[in-house]
Amino acid sequence: MKLFLISVIVWLAGGKLYAQQHLADSISKVLQQEVADTIRAYNLVMLAMYTEPLDLERAHRIYQEAVDFSLSKNLDYYAGLALYYEATPLGLAGKYQLQMENLNRAADLFLKTDHPSSRRDLARVYGDISGSFRSMGKLDSAVVFSLMSIAILEGLMDNRRVATQCLNLAMIYQQLNLPGKQKEYVDKGLENARLAGNPSALMLGFLQQAGYYTSIYDFQKAKLYADSATVYYSDRFDFSLKQNYFLLKAGTFQNISQFDSAVYYFQKAYENGKTAGSRWNMTEPLMQIGYIHLQQKNYTDAEKFVKMGLEIAEADSVMVFMKEGYGTLSDIYAGSGRYKEAHDYLTRFNTIKDSLQSEERKKFALDLEKKYEVEKHTAQIQQLEAEKRIQELSLREKILIIQSLLGILFTILVVGLLILRNYRQKQKLQQQQIEKLEAEKLLAATEAVLKGEEQERSRLAKDLHDGLGGLLSGIKYSFQNMKENLILTPENAGVFERSLDMLDSSINEMRRVAHNLMPESVYRFGLDSAIRDYCADIHNTGILHIKYQSFGMDTPIPDLSVSVSVYRIVQELVNNILKHAEASYAFVQITRSDSALFVDVEDNGKGMDPDVISGKGGMGWRNINSRVEYLKGTLSLESSEGRGTSIHIEFPLS
Numbered sequence: 001m002k003l004f005l006i007s008v009i010v011w012l013a014g015g016k017l018y019a020q021q022h023l024a025d026s027i028s029k030v031l032q033q034e035v036a037d038t039i040r041a042y043n044l045v046m047l048a049m050y051t052e053p054l055d056l057e058r059a060h061r062i063y064q065e066a067v068d069f070s071l072s073k074n075l076d077y078y079a080g081l082a083l084y085y086e087a088t089p090l091g092l093a094g095k096y097q098l099q100m101e102n103l104n105r106a107a108d109l110f111l112k113t114d115h116p117s118s119r120r121d122l123a124r125v126y127g128d129i130s131g132s133f134r135s136m137g138k139l140d141s142a143v144v145f146s147l148m149s150i151a152i153l154e155g156l157m158d159n160r161r162v163a164t165q166c167l168n169l170a171m172i173y174q175q176l177n178l179p180g181k182q183k184e185y186v187d188k189g190l191e192n193a194r195l196a197g198n199p200s201a202l203m204l205g206f207l208q209q210a211g212y213y214t215s216i217y218d219f220q221k222a223k224l225y226a227d228s229a230t231v232y233y234s235d236r237f238d239f240s241l242k243q244n245y246f247l248l249k250a251g252t253f254q255n256i257s258q259f260d261s262a263v264y265y266f267q268k269a270y271e272n273g274k275t276a277g278s279r280w281n282m283t284e285p286l287m288q289i290g291y292i293h294l295q296q297k298n299y300t301d302a303e304k305f306v307k308m309g310l311e312i313a314e315a316d317s318v319m320v321f322m323k324e325g326y327g328t329l330s331d332i333y334a335g336s337g338r339y340k341e342a343h344d345y346l347t348r349f350n351t352i353k354d355s356l357q358s359e360e361r362k363k364f365a366l367d368l369e370k371k372y373e374v375e376k377h378t379a380q381i382q383q384l385e386a387e388k389r390i391q392e393l394s395l396r397e398k399i400l401i402i403q404s405l406l407g408i409l410f411t412i413l414v415v416g417l418l419i420l421r422n423y424r425q426k427q428k429l430q431q432q433q434i435e436k437l438e439a440e441k442l443l444a445a446t447e448a449v450l451k452g453e454e455q456e457r458s459r460l461a462k463d464l465h466d467g468l469g470g471l472l473s474g475i476k477y478s479f480q481n482m483k484e485n486l487i488l489t490p491e492n493a494g495v496f497e498r499s500l501d502m503l504d505s506s507i508n509e510m511r512r513v514a515h516n517l518m519p520e521s522v523y524r525f526g527l528d529s530a531i532r533d534y535c536a537d538i539h540n541t542g543i544l545h546i547k548y549q550s551f552g553m554d555t556p557i558p559d560l561s562v563s564v565s566v567y568r569i570v571q572e573l574v575n576n577i578l579k580h581a582e583a584s585y586a587f588v589q590i591t592r593s594d595s596a597l598f599v600d601v602e603d604n605g606k607g608m609d610p611d612v613i614s615g616k617g618g619m620g621w622r623n624i625n626s627r628v629e630y631l632k633g634t635l636s637l638e639s640s641e642g643r644g645t646s647i648h649i650e651f652p653l654s
Contacts, residue, residue, distance in 0.1 A: 123156070
C-alpha cells in the first residue's frame with residue numbers, strides 16, 4: 001500500500017476544511033464591507049482555505065494577501081494562521097522547502113503573540129513539521145517535533161489533540177520498525193482519547209491498534225480492533241475524520257488480504273473526497289484500488305483505476321501522487337508483458353523521484369561525509385592518547401586515584417541533583433493535579449449556577465406569562481364587558497379608553513420581559529433564527545443600527561444548552577453596547593465550522609480600556625466569561641478610547 005501513510009498524516013496534522021463555492025462568495029461579500037482588522041484578517045484566511053479546492057493558485061495569492069495585511073496591522077497570530085494553512089497544499093505539490101519555510105515562520109509568529117489560541121496552534125505547527133520531516137524520510141527529526149507538540153498539548157490538558165499526536169508518533173515508530181514504542185504511543189493515544197471522551201480519537205486509536213497488530217502478523221487481533229473502531233464511527237463526522245476512517249479501515253483489510261473489503265472502503269474514501277470537492281482525496285483511493293487489482297494480477301482494472309487517479313494528479317501537479325502512480329503503472333505493464341510502456345513509466349517515476357529527493361540526497365551525503373571526518377579524527381585522537389598513556393604508565397595509578405575520587409564526588413552530586421529534580425517534579429505534578437481538580441470543581445460549580453439560572457428564568461417566565469399575563473388579560477376582558485354595559489360621559493369614555501390602552505401596553509411589556517427571560521425562539525427555531533430575530537427587534541426600535549449575518553448555520557447545533565448559552569452571551573454583549581458604548585452601529589456575526597463556532601460582535605462606540613474591563617467588569621461581563629469558560633471557549637477583546645470595541649469568541653463543538 002504505497003500512498004496510505006502519506007494521506008493519513010496529511011489529514012491528521014492539517015485537519016483543514018473544504019467549503020463549497022457559495023461559502024467563498026459569502027466571505028468575499030463580507031470583505032467588501034468595512035469591518036474590524038481582526039475580522040478582515042480572519043476572513044481572508046478562511047477565504048483562502050475555502051478557495052483551495054476551487055482554484056489553488058488563487059488560494060495561494062489570498063494566503064499571501066492575508067499574511068501581508070496581518071503583518072501590516074501587527075496581527076501576528078492571523079499571519080501565522082495563514083502561513084500554517086498554506087503549508088499543506090505546498091507539501092502535496094512537492095514544494096517541501098516552501099512548506100518548511102511557512103511552518104517555521106508560523107511557529108515564530110505564534111511564539112511572539114499572546115493570542116489565546118497561539119499555544120494550541122503552535123502545537124499543531126510542530127505536528128505538521130513532524131509530518132514534513134516524515135515525508136522526507138527524516139524520521140528522527142519527525143520524532144523530536146512530535147514530542148514537542150505532545151508536550152505543549154499536555155500542558156494545555158488538551159486530551160483530544162494529545163491523542164491525535166500520539167497516534168501520529170506511533171506511525172513514525174512503525175516506520176522506524178520499533179514495535180515497542182509504536183505500541184506505547186498507540187496505548188497512550190487511546191488513553192487520552194478515553195479521557196477526552198472523544199469518539200473520533202477513539203476510532204482512530206483502535207484503527208492504529210489494528211495497524212500495530214497487522215505489523216506483527218497477529219491478524220485476528222488486527223481484525224478485532226478494526227471492528228472496534230467501527231463502533232465509534234459516525235456519519236456526522238467531518239470530511240477529514242471520515243477520510244481517515246475509510247483509509248485506515250481499507251488499509252487494515254488490505255494488509256490481511258481481504259481485498260473485497262479493502263476495495264469497498266477505498267471506494268467510500270473516493271466518494272467522500274468527490275462529495276467534498278477535494279481532488280487530492282479522490283486521487284489516493286483510486287490508485288489504491290488499482291494497486292489491489294495489481295496484487296490480484298487483474299491488470300486491466302488496475303490500469304483503469306491508476307490512470308483515473310493519475311489524471312487528477314497530473315492536472316493538479318501533485319508530484320507525490322504522480323510519482324507513485326507512474327511506479328504502479330510500470331509494475332502493471334511489466335506484469336502484463338508490455339515492457340516498453342513499463343520502461344517509459346519507470347523513467348517518469350525515476351525523474352520525479354530524483355526531482356523530489358535530489359536535495360535530500362545531497363544533504364544526506366554531506367552529513368555522511370562530516371560524520372566520517374569526525375569519526376576519523378576521533379580515532380586518531382584515541383590512538384595518540386593510547387600511546388601517551390603507555391609512555392606515562394608510572395603516573396597512571398595517581399591519576400586513577402584522583403579520577404576515582406572525582407568520580408565518587410561527581411556521582412554524589414548527580415544523585416543529589418536527581419533526588420532534588422525528582423522531588424520538584426513530584427511537587428509540580430501534585431500542583432498540576434490540584435489545579436486540574438480545582439478547574440473541574442469550578443466548571444461543575446459554573447454549570448450548576450448556569451443551570452439554576454436558566455431554571456429560575458424559565459420559572460419566572462412561566463409565572464409571568466401564565467399567572468400575571470392571564471390575570472391582566474382577564475381584567476382587560478372584564479373592562480371591555482363593562483364598557484358595553486356602562487353609560488359614560490365623553491370625558492369618562494376617553495379616560496376609560498386610555499386605561500384600556502395602558503392595560504394593553506402592560507400586557508405587551510410583560511410578554512416582552514417573559515420572552516427575554518426564556519427565549520422560546522431558541523427552542524423552537526434554533527440559535528441562528530433566535531439571534532436574527534433579536535437583532536431585528538433591536539434594529540426596528542431605531543435605538544441602534546445593528547446588522548447580523550451567519551455562515552454555516554444551516555444545520556442546528558445538537559446541544560441545546562450550547563445554543564442557549566451562546567444566545568445569552570450575544571444578548572449580554574448587545575445590551576452592553578446599548579447601555580455603555582454610545583454607539584450608532586453594531587455588527588454581529590456567527591460562523592460555524594465542523595469543529596468550532598465563532599462569535600464576533602463589533603461596535604463603533606466610544607471604546608474602553610481592555611485591562612480595566614478585564615479586571616473590574618460588572619456582573620454582565622462576569623456572566624459572559626463564566627459562560628465562555630463553561631463551554632471551554634476562548635474570548636479576545638480589542639478596544640481603545642474613541643475607536644469602538646471588537647470581541648471574538650471561539651467555542652469547540654466536538
